[in-house]
Amino acid sequence: MKRIVSIIILSTLFWTGCENREGSPGITDTEILIGNIQDLSGPIKELGLLIPAGSNMYLDYINEQGGVHGRQIKMLVEDHQYNPQKSVVAAKKLIEKDQVFCLYNVVGTSPAEALRPILEESGVPLIAPATMSSSMADMSRQAAQYIFHTDAGYDLQTRVLIDYILENNPDAVIGLCYQDDDYGANALQGCAEAESNHSISVQKEAFQRGATDFVGQTMNFMKGGCTDVIIGGIVREPVTIMKTAQAMNYKPNFYGLIPTVDPRVGLLAGEVGEGFIAPYHAYYPDSDESGPTLYRELCDKNNVPAKMRGIYHYYGFATAHVLVEGLRRAGKFPTRERLIKGLETLNNWESGVFPPITYSRNDHTGVESLYLLQLQGGKQIAITDWRD
Amino acid sequence: MKGRYQDENLKWIPILIIAIYLFPFLIKNATFSYKYYLYILNMAGIYIILTVGLDLLSGFTGLMSLGHAAFLAIGAYTSAILVDQVGLPFELSLIITPLIVGIFGFLIGFPALRIKGMYLGLTTMGFGFIVKRLIIALREWTGGSAGLQVSKASFFGISIKNDWDNYFLIYTFVILAVIIARRIVQSKLGRAFMAIRDSEQAAQASGIHLAKYKMIAFFISGMFAGFAGVLFAHTSHFISTDHFDISLSIFFIVMVLVGGIGSIYGAVLGTLFIVLMENMFIPLFKDGLSQYMHIEAGEFQVFIFGLIMLLFIIFQPQGLYGMWLKMRIYWKLFPFNPRKRFT
């Protein structure tokens, strides 16, 4: 038995190494291979299902129309369990063994950051890392020329929110409840910028990833007399904080960052969540722009269940636009250099899902403006224009 | 000299060392994706240095540690700061960092003088959390939770650029670490450790200074982890607190246990087994299987990994090294083996 097992293992090892491809890695006459690294079994595995599902929906749509320059796009998804070490292993596997053309949508800040040395070594572009931390678009970092960030950073989101709050109420006392990790660190950066712009001081309270109890933080905001509280969580945090505050008869205005633009916030918070404001960086899936219309059509066509539709599924769908456009601009005989060059020619490019995107040699920041959504009657309603 | 290794066949050791150095050439010829395999082997190599040290502490001295990822983290961050911010050469950091981590081990040794068994295991686990928090709090040097970029190493003028170079650097130190650990185990120090593990009272009665030897065990174990940390930082070029999760500490203990607790070779085998299983064999197995049916990466892989571990521990509780010893005896006695003893 032991011998059989070891023979099987060894033979898989060698058999997998035996095929070789010609030309640019990941490109054949009929296919383009894309690598995607998601959290499929870690703390945010929900995103690991939704984001690639959204991307695949758009890629299938493109493939049905004949693909990009006659090539079908195929996406391989690997797991990193939100662990940077495993993220590197997965990237090595995709680049060296599966020979993907480029990487796309690596979820999480530290898993994406950990890939920088590999990107530099192998020259593989990483398109639309699925993290909103603005450090991904920092051109002074290692391998920055290979990374094309699409999202508005958490720092920008925090700044826009604080600007908005002070516009409406110059005497507002602002509180920020941040997650004590890379997500929160980036939000704190934006908060510090806004603090120096407006010469105010924001009351900051931290919570741990996965915390369930927010009584302490809510009490502190109450004691500090905060009239406006920004919650940098995902779904559980804003809902629990709003409910806790309600129970204590403390009624400030609540705001969240982009991850809180989840339909479940409205669903779970119910009446308490009424008036909750959060920024967003793409055309909202319910709006009438061309991208969202296509999104709803494709969702209906593919029978996507209602519980899957939402900003994360839409996020995969939206970022796939940038990927496909990049592949188009890489030309009939794509190489990795041509892909980078092609993306850098994007100038006020209208995708239908994002506001105009511009990339250049020295600017890999995608969306640089936001608008605000408010929960009204359980629905997200746009209340402002694009702001930056 | 001969008396030291009575139980083993010494002539295999040089052959094994040569084989380790030749191995990358073999896989470079066998497969074009050799960098992927080398990367995983490098990772295993770094972990081997650490688990060998952990085995000295947990396997030989009987002091349970669930905080070894923290030692690795201290080593990695210390070296990154020393080399990149203070400007020390890498070679010097290789000496200083393990000493610093050893001192941290020494500090953790203090509670160990009073706290025993699982209490100690969970105290060290707490130490892991505390270190992680300290790294975030010292964000001016460590970059906080955003992580830290680390420069590439250069070892006596040879710059260590890629997985290929890393392999030779790491495995040189793996061989060194294993040899040193073997020497420690077979010295007076090692026997004192084992005496403490078997019975503290008996050890004390026969004149072994408990406090002194426990502290030494923590110091040595910390030094091994510090060494691993230096190599970790300068071969992966990016470190963050997410790398050194509590689950990693638990995995280190699992690696030692799978190999067979209380044997240096066991720690090596166990680490190789777990790292290769998790990062190479199971993904490849999944890739092979997904050609015939639809399988998503992720949970399925984790499930298979857990299942293999559980079955392994149920059927081979003595670990890989115990399995190897049994097999060796089996072949030695081949025609006359009493069936029942070797199930």
Add this chain to the structure above:
Amino acid sequence: MSELLTGLLQESISGIALGCIYALIALGFTLIYKATEVVNFAQGEIMMVGAYVNFFFVTQFSGMAGGLNGWVFLAALFCSIIFAVFFGIILDYIINRPLKDEPVFSIIMATISLAIILRSLTAMIAGPISLVPISPFGDSTIQAGGIVISVLDLAIIISAIILMGLFFFFFNNTRWGIAMKATSEDSEAAQLMGIPVKQVYRMVWVFAAIVGIISGVLLAPRMALLDTTMSYLGLKAFPAAILGGFGSIPGAVVGGVILGIIETVSMGTLSFHFAWIKEINDIIVWIVLIAVLMIRPDGLFGIAKVKRV
């Protein structure tokens, strides 16, 4: 001053509720440790399984009854406990039986692999999308003198006290309880005295599963979303178990409550007045723990074992 006091009281009450959750998980650790000296790393996962199973029963029964009412939750709880009994027996067969004579280390490792298996299996069956657990008490709260407590928290506190009382009584006053005590002292001697050690072990695992599943049922509605990360709370309950002294039932509850209060108060009032506390919020529990262990190496309620040479 009175504001400070109300704040502290409010935080303490929430802390007690949080602490009771830790206490329930720690109770699971304690039961198994008491009888077998095994630290069960899968206790958090057992709790998670409980939350999922209860969710399944609630949705099934509410479908059958055509709506949610008190009976649905009671029936679901009952079925979850029955499930827990079988679950405990299965765990005993998988983990404890084959490894009975092996070193404790091996069993601990088996529980670690069990934790991995349970987590991935649950995620495979239930799917990666988080569930929305339903609380039997809704969002209702009780107010008394400016202090608010949710009914759910009250239920958690009451059940923790009841379970602790039951187990305490069981271990000290019943034949089976005393048999368990004897087994944990010396399993061979107990076997010689005619105690069915195998059944005792099975019973311990069943009890641990029941406690785990009840804690899962109670905790699930407290988190707005139910996913497998819930199992990580098992790690947070470790300090509670150690603080009280592994193997002491009142110790587990007291340890849990102390840590719950410390955690909430340090996040609230303490960090409001001393900003630097914010930096060490999540490790303050561990610092307290290590400090206590330095003074009492066997925890607050633990009894030092005298080891014979």
